Amino acid sequence: MKVLKFGGTSVGSAKNINKVISILENYGKIDTVICVVSAVGGITDKLLLAGKQAQNKDQAFLETFKGIQDRHFDIIKALNPENNEGILNYADEKLDSLKSLLEGIFLINELSPKTSDKLVSYGELLSSFIIAETIKNRGLSAERKNSQELIVTNSNFTKAEVDYNITDKNFQDYFKSAPQTITILPGFISKSKAGEQTTLGRGGSDFTAAIIAAALKVSQLEIWTDVSGMYTTNPKLVKQAYPIDKISYQEAMELSHFGAKVLYPPTVQPVLNLGIPIHIKNTLEPEAEGTIISNDKTNSVAPVKGISNISNIALLTLEGSGMVGIPGFSKRLFETLSQEKINIIMITQASSEHSICLGIEEKDAENAKVVIDEEFENEIALNKIEPIIIETGLSIIALVGDNMKNHQGISGKMFSSLGKNNVNVRAIAQGASEKNITAVIAENDIKKALNTLHEQFFETNTKQLNVFITGVGNVGERLVEQIHQQKKFLKENLKIKMRVIGLSNSRKMLFKEDGIDLTNWKAQLEKDAEPATLQSFFEKTKSLNLRNSIFVDVTANKDVADLYAQYLRESIGVVACNKIACSSDFENYKLLKRLSLKYSAPLLFETNVGAGLPIIDTLNNLIASGDKVNSIQAVLSGSLNFVFNNFNDTTKFYDVVKQAGAEGYTEPDPRIDLSGVDVARKILILARESGVEMNLEDIENKSFLSEAGLKSDTVADFYETLIKDEDHYQALYASAKANNCQLKYVASFDNGKASVSLQEIPEGHPFYNLEGSDNIVMFYTQRYPKQPMIIKGAGAGADVTASGLFADIIRVGNN
Missing domain, CATH: 3.30.2130.10 (VC0802-like)
Known part of the structure; x- marks a missing residue:
């Protein structure tokens, strides 16, 4: 003998009721089936609404009633296109009685608990009759038995207490002689010892099924609903949630008490006392395994269920x-x-x-x-x-x-x-x-919290990173391409699921909460994007409130850098190649560091110095391990190194600078690179990371530009000065050549002081053979006092800068 209960969603439409009948037919081939059904989905709420409207003298109760009536007639006709006269007559009779009851409530302006119980009972009485008669019309052995004739309660209306001695005997006596294979019973409803209609309260249909299962001591109670069991958490808020295969009564009741809607704890008490397992199944996916709730303690292996x-x-x-x-x-x-x-x-x-x-x-x-x-x-x-x-x-x-x-x-x-x-x-x-x-x-x-905890306790092998990128020009485009290319590798090898949620250029921004499809992101940014401002990009990122959020700044914009504090205060990590924030006023630099610690929001800026080279990371490891920096000697500008490696007496300085810009080695405004400000910012950042308090104005900058170049107002004016002052730059080259030296723009930090300048580097010096756009840094420390620690490699270019940003994002994922 099987006891099955189908909830309101399971019987909420003709389509779903057909699924219920199919399940009952299959079960009926091998066993006797007792089926408890709820009212058609949403009808109980409609009945209560109609009652409240009638009580309040609101004529809208008639419209609500008409909706209830039409819903049931539509279902009857859809289930029984032919031979439906008997079902329609019963429904018509019951609905007329319901209308009379509502009109009575309207007249006396009162809805007592006793009347309320009578009112809501119509839902289950109608659904159970419709389903039973439909099954019979299809040639199956089925009968409906009114639960009000079997479940006896006290007169505590709306939440009646069951007299189990009488009720258990009633069920046992009835099913001893019931000849039908399938018995349909309405859930939720009952009668008092005085014969008055009562209801069993919230979760009453589950309660009805549990009462029957306990009275007949069946081997298992099945509760059929619209989900495939009890989930690890709310699947509507956490896409990675999955059904729990086995769970204890206590765990199930705790989860239900705190919001899991599949089960209402008090209703299962009858089966809990007898240790009868409960199987939660999905009407819409009957082949799904579902969840088994039992006393089997071996079910609880994982600490968190x-x-x-x-x-x-x-x-x-x-x-x-x-x-x-x-x-x-x-x-x-x-x-x-x-x-x-x-x-x-x-x-x-x-x-x-x-x-x-x-x-x-x-x-x-x-x-x-x-x-x-x-x-x-x-x-x-x-x-x-x-x-x-x-x-x-x-x-x-x-x-x-x-x-x-x-x-x-x-x-x-x-x-x-x-x-x-x-x-x-x-x-x-x-x-x-x-x-x-x-x-x-x-x-x-709540959504962020559930996703965070689910990832922590149920997805321990994978960490999801939600990335928001501002600046999708040359470097930003390469970064997006690298993320797209490596997504599978990250998930399989580093257990990181990386999603780009937001993208922005100077005009538009695009957000997709489930992740942007990176195969055609450019087209989406043009077609589906909305107008962008820096503040609106922040507000949207904040409002999405996603776990493990990372803001990536791929600009050289001061206004973007000024927003870092806002991101960090929202526990949104910041990864930046923009050097402005970390070379700003020392107090702002320290503020960002404090906010990063206070709000557990990573602030990573490896690409500020040396693009993709691990310069800052190496320096931080030296300091963290107790070493102390004595001095730093470095060539930190890939753009300037490219310029002076390609400039000679057969080229023009203007042409070389133009070439550097075209190949992405300089900023759009080359004065930032050629003035030495960019290098000064880099040595400032290294000095600060070494533990020294210093500001940009403390760094001596000996510029090699001509006086006209330094005073130029626009980029166009600056390029004009390069043409006019060619002799000035040729003189610099000629001097170095005469001394058998190479021109290198060198950053120095020594004894608490820093400077940047163009220097003639003699043959044999580590800087002399530095090629292309390479950078080199020499750390002289207490552990490396004479032979410095040297880091050398490509220090500019879109690909290497993007890879440095990518590495910082991955570093966040690994923490």
Whole structure:
């Protein structure tokens, strides 16, 4: 004998009811089937709405009734295009009775709990009859049995209590002699010992099925719904969520209490007491395995079984020094709420007894404040306690698992991962049984929190990075291409799932919460993008509120750099090739460093110096390991090195500078490179990373440009000076050639002082043979006092700069 229950979604349309009938037919071939059905999806709410409208003298109840009527007639005709007269007549009779009841409520302007129970019973009575008669029309052995004739309760309307002695005997006696293969019973409804219609309260159809399963002591209860079991977390908010194959009763009830909608805990008590397993199945995907809930402790191997959440929570805080050591405050608080039928979802109290926090439904918050302030009016007047504090716009998240108590560090992982993603925890509760850890957070953080925790506890092999890129010119384009090319490699080898969520150029921005398709991102940016500003790009990134978010600055724009602090304060990591922020005023540089630590938001800028070369990372490792920098000698401008490696007495300085710009070695404004400002910023950053407080104006910059070049107002004017002052630049080359030297633009840091200048490098010096756009850095430290640590390689170019940015993004993923 099988007991199956089908919920409102499962019987919400003719299409779904056909699926139900198909399942019952297959089960009926091998066993006797008892099937409990809910009202057609949404009908119970419609019945309550119609009742409330009628009570309020609102004629709209007739329109609501018409919708209920049409819905049922449409289903009947779709299921039974022929031979439907008997079903339509029954439905017509019941619906006429329903209309009369609503008209009575309208006339007397009253909707009592007793009448409400009678009103909502029509949903199950109609659905069960329609389904049973349809099955019979298809030639199957089926009958409907009205649950009101079998389930006997007290007269506590809207949530009646079952008399199990009578009820169990009724079911046992009926099914001893019931000849049909399939029995359809309406869920949720019952009758009192006095013969009055009652209902079993929220989750009543599950309760009906559990009562029957327990009375007949079946081997398993199956609850069919619209999802394939209980999920690791809410699949609507976390795409990576998946069904749990096996779970204990206690775990299932904890998850259900904290928001999992598949099961309502009180309803399964009858089967729990007898240890009858519950199998959650999906009507729409009957072949799916679903979830088995049982007492089998071997089910609970993983420490965390699921993550649940409840929205629309208010946090009430009662606090005051007058509470300390005084018994009775908690009793009075809870009794006050109980008298108002306000359900307490979670409780936490400081060990100092100075405060008690309660989580309740937001709709009850104002009423709770009124009655609590009245109860403690005297203590508030005497300043022993404060008036109740209410915080709204909150949600509860709960980590659930029988084995959490046997694993150290679960709460540490939970709260550290939330903290790294800027999810503020307002209150925490954990029972001594350690079956769940509960936290109250802001409602707008719930999606990020669930995704963060799910990744931490259920996707430990893969970390998702959400990337937002501003500046998709030469370097930015190469970065996007590298990310697209390496996505599969990152996932398979580094367990990093990288998604580009936002892209922006100076005019437009494109956002896709599920990730931009990088195969045609340029076309999307032109076609689907919206107008962009730097602030709107930040606001959109912030509003998406995604975990592991990284902002990538691929510009040389000061206004972009000025936004870093805003990103960091939202726990959004920053990866930048833009040197302006880290070479800005020292106080701003230190602020960014502090914000990065405070909000657990990485600030990485390896490409500020040496493009893709690991210069800053190497320096940081030296300092972290206890070494101390004595001096730094470096050629840090790939563009200037390219220029002077290609300039000689047979070329023109103007032509070489133009070539460097065309090949992407200089900024669009070449004065930034040729003036030495760019190199000065780089040596400043290295000095600061070495632990020295220094600003850009402290660096001596001996420019090699002509006086006219230094005073030029525009890029065009500057190029004109290069043509006019060719003799000046040829003279520099001639001097170096006469001395058998190479021209190199050198950055120096020594004894707390820094300078940048064009120098003649003699043969045999490490800088002499530096080719192309290569950079070189020599660190002289306490550990490398005579033979420096040398880092050398390509220090400019779109590809290497993009690869340096890419490496920083990956570094965030590996942390």
